[in-house]
Amino acid sequence: MARATATPSPGILPPDEHADLEDFVGYNLKRAYVIVDADFRRALGEDGLAPRVFSALSLIVHTPGITQSDLARRLGIERSGLVAIADELEARGFVMRKPVPGDRRVQALMPSAAGKAAYLEALETVRAHEASLLASLSSDEVETLVALLKKIRRIGE
Template sequence: MTGMPRKALATEAEPSEMALESLVGYNLKRAYVILQNDYRAVMGEHGLSPRVFSALTFVVETPNLTQSDLARRLGIERSGLVAIVDELEGRGYLRRVAVPQDRRVQALSPTDAGVQAYEAALTLVHAHEDRMLQTLDAGERDQLLHLLKKIRETGE
């Protein structure tokens, strides 16, 4: 019969017994939400969002990166990058610089204020991650990062 709801397998299944608990995607999403909520609380109302922080990190660590390269590294469409770059430029954290070989292309260069904001944010992010991952020992944390990077590599 179509359109009829499926009957529950158990009337009061414990969360640990549910099929969702065995799914990597479900657990990644739940962990992400918890990390994201704490990140936003740590950064405060006027702090950098994760995407903006990631963009600033690339600009500071690889100065004169083009906007196209930044979009590729972030895994977003170039059109989606415009608002991020506008925000960083509006905060005085970066400037757009014409590329001498092709004046139609703009590179992104951090300002002194951008470098200082990045360093301050990075300190907060490290403290946030240390607190959120305190139940993992150093080996487990390294293993988690290694496994997450392997997953990313399959999709990139």
């Protein structure tokens, strides 16, 4: 089990370093993310909401009147990156930019009725996608996974 020499023979890696990649959180995180992301996009369809647009719409529906800067902060992206997302939601008729009396710099993001309806429909699709994709995990396992991921998210705050 333990190796006799401290220095590896040339060209030979010690046993502990044989499956390193597979043990890293980062590598597994990335590989798992790619699978879930691809299935999300497939579920929402060619012309459906991209994950980040769905996330933005979710926060706007749950927090009507949120500003772009606040939304960007909540999503963990830059202000500038949010412009295209807001543009798309506005072009789809799901969200309106509304001037805020008292501060003429900001524009409140307001969900339209169509936006709320589209969100609830997408929400069901996303739920179905996760339920079906993750069917091999018990609900306890999913709960544990989400809790551990949140723990990592808290590190970044």
